[in-house]
Amino acid sequence: MWVQLEVFLQTLISGVLLGGLYALIGLGMTLILGVMKIINLTHGQLMMVAMYVAYWLFTLFHIDPYVSLLIAPPLLFLLGMFLQKTLINPVLRVESILPHNQVILTVGIGMVLQNLATIFFTSDYKSTPVDYATDAWYLSDYWKDAPFELSLSYPWTVSFLLAVGITTALWFFLAKTDTGKSIRATAQDRDAAALMGVNVGLMRVITFGLGSALVAAAGCLFIPIYYLFPSLGSQFTLIAFVITILGGLGSTMGAILGGLILGVFESMTATYVGMGWAPVGRFAIFVAALVFLPGGVASLLKRKAVTK
C-alpha cells in the first residue's frame, strides 16, 4: 500500500514540476494567440534557439543556464519582435482567400531556424552537464521514519520555482503596468483599444517578443534537465498548443492551470499506462478539450465567477 502511495506521490510531484515548466511554454503561445490570433507553429523552434544560446554560454563561458535567464530571453525578445515586424505583420495585412497564410509563414520560419541550427550545430544531442544535475532532496533526510521515499530533483525544483517566479512577474506585468494593460486591451478588442489610443501595431510586436522571451526562459530552465537537438522544437510547439487549448485561448490563468494539468496527466500516463502512449494521452486530452470544453479551463473559471 505504501509503495502504491509512494509511486503515486512521486508521479504527482514529477507532474507538477513538469507542469510548471509547461505552463511557461504555454503562456508565451497563449499570449500570442490571444493578442494577435496567430497560430505560431515556430514556438518550439524559438525555444530551441534559446536553448542553443544557453548551451553555448555554458560550454564556452561556463555560464550556468539559470544565469542565462538574463541573457537568452532578452535576445529572443528582440528576435521575436524582429520576426513579427518584418515577416508576420506584412502577411497579416495581405488579403487572401484563406487567412491561414500566417500559419504557413510560421512553418517556413521554423524550417529555416531548425535547418540553420542543424547546419551550424549538427544534429548531435547536446546537454549542459551542470554539477547539480543529479542532486536531489530526499524525504528520508528530513523525516527519519518515513514509510516511503520521495525525492525532489534539485534542477527540476529550481526550474519549477523560477518558472513560478517568472509567471508571477508576468502576471503583475499584465495586470499592473500600462503596457501590460494595453496588451490585454488589444487582445480583448483590437479596434476599441486602437480607439483608446493604444498603439496596436506596437503591442503586437511587443507581444510576439514577449511570447518568444517566455519560451526562451522555459528553454533555459529546461536545458539542465533535458537533451538539446535541432528538431526538438516541434514537440514543444505541440505541447504549447495542447496547453493553450486546454487552458482556453488567450487566458493566462488558463495556461498555468493547463500546463499543470498536462504535466500531471503526462506523468501519470507515463507511469501507469506506458511511456509509448504518453504522447497519445497528450493528444487525447487536446481533442477532448476541443470537443467538450472549447473555452478551456478558462471558461470554467468564468462560469464560476458569473454564478457568484
Next chain:
Amino acid sequence: MALLTVDKVSMFFGGLAALSNISFSVEQGEILALIGPNGAGKTTLFNVVNGFYKPSRGEVRFKDRTVSGLKPHQICRLGVARTFQVVKPLQRMSVLDNVIASAFLRSRTKAGAERRALEILEFTGLMEDRAMISKGLPLGKRKRLEIARALATEPELILLDESFAGLNPAELDVSIEIIKGIKKKGVTIMIIEHHMKVIMSISDRIVVLNYGQKIAEGTPAEISANPLVVEAYLGEAEGA
C-alpha cells in the same frame, strides 16, 4: 393570419438576459419594423427566429409550426430568409454566381438556378452588374445583393437586418422601391432599421425593443406618439 409568432421568448447568455419575454406576431403580407436603441436585442431576436439561437424560454412558430430549435438551413427551407448587418457576399465570385448559389435551394439544376437568379437580379436592379466580382461593388449594391440572395430562396418571410444603413439618398430610394416590390409579390417582411424616416414611411406596424424587452407595438402613428418610445431613444441620446 399570423405568419410568424414569437411566443414569450427569452434569451439568456450566462447571467445576462438579452431578451425577456418577447411576444408578438407578424401578419402575412405586412411589413413589420423592429426598432430600438443599440443593444436592445434586435439582432439577437433575428438570430432566434432564424435558428442561430435556441430560445432559453418560449418558442417561435412559423405557419403554426414550431421552428425554435431547428437549424437555420432548415428554417430557410421552410420559407424564412435573412440578411446580415455586415454584408459578406461570396467576394471572389460574380454577382450572378452569388445569387445562383442561393437559388440552388429551390432548383436542382444549374440552368434553373441561373434563370431564377437572373429574374431576381432584374428585380433588384443588379442586372447590369451581374458579371462583376462582388468584392468591387459599392455598399448600396452590396446591400441589394444581400437582399437578392435572400430572395432567391423564395421565402414567404424575409428578415432584413439594417439594409438601409449607410446608404446615400439615391441608393435609399432604390432600396425602398425594392422593398415595396417585395411586398407586392406577397412576401412578408420583418425589418430592423435605425433610419426613422424609412421606417415610418414603409412599415405597417412597428415593435419597439429596449434592454431586451418589448416596450411598445403598434402603427407608425401610435409609436411616434408613444412616450415610452420617445424616452427610450432620447434617454439613450442623453446618456451618450
Next chain:
Amino acid sequence: MKRFAPLIVLAAMAVLPLLGLSSYVMHLLILVIMWSVSGMAWNLLGGYTGQVSFGHAAFFGLGAYCAGLASFHLNLSAWYGFPLSIPFVAATALVMGLIVLRLRGPYFVLATLALGEIMRITAENLTDLTQGNLGIMIQRTWVEKTGYYYVILGVAALTFWVVKLLAESRWGYYFVAIREDQDAAESLGINTTLYKTIALTVSAVITGFSGAFYMNYMGYIDPQVVFSLGDISILTIMVVMVGGVATYWGPVVGAVIMVLLAEVIRSLPYVGTAYQTLFGVLLIVIIIYLPNGLVGDRQTLARLFKKKGAAV
C-alpha cells in the same frame, strides 16, 4: 483552346514515358503527379470549402496501410489497397468530421493536426496490426517505373476531373459559400454540416488513394513516413498554397515546384544541406508576395515580370 488545356496536358503527359527518360526523371515525375493528387484532394476541402486541415496525413497513411496490410496480412496484391481504403478512410473521415467540423478557425486547424498525430502514434503502437516502427514491406509489382507512372497519371486525371465537376456544380457553389461566410450560407438554406462532411470525405478518400499508391510504388512504409505531420500534412498544404488555393491547376503547379525545387536544391553542391533553409525562405517569400499562390496571383506575377522586362 483553354477548354482543352487539361486534355492537351494529359496527352502530353501520356506520351512522356515514350521519350525514354531516365529512371530518376521518371521518379520525379511520379512524385510530382502523386503530390498533385494529394494537393487537389486537399484543395477541395481547404481551398474551396475553406476548412484548412493540418491532418491529412491521417488519410494518406491510412490509405498506405490499407494497401500494405492487404498484402501483409491478407496476402492480396497491394493494389487492392485502392478499393479497400475507401470504406476505412471514409469511415475515419466521418468520425473525424463529427469531432472537428463543428470547430472554427484555429480550433479546427489544431484539432486536425492533433488527429493526424494521434493516427501516427496509434500506428506506431499497435504493433500487432501494423508492425509499428518496423514498417511494412511488400513485393513491388514492377521494376520499371512506367507502370506506376500511368497508374498515378490515371488517378490524377480522374481527380482533376472530379474536382472540376464538383466545383462547377451545385455542391461547388455551396462549398465556396461555406468558405466565404458560413453563417450566411446556413441562413440561405445550405446544410453546412452536410456539405462540409461531403467535402471532407471526398478529400479524404482521394488522399487515401495517394497513400495507397505510395505503398505500391515505394514498397516500404512506416508510421513516421506516411503519417508525418511535416512531410505529408504540411507539405500537402504548402503544395496547394504555393500553387494556388481554389484553382484547378494550383495544386499541379505547386507539386511541380515543391518536388522539383526540392530535388534541384538538394543536389546542388555546398548548398545541399541548407535546402530546408532555402525552401523555408522561398515559402516565406511566396506567402508574403503571392498569398494566393502562383496560379491564384498570376496577375501579380505577370506584373512583376513585366516590370523587369521594361527595366531591361
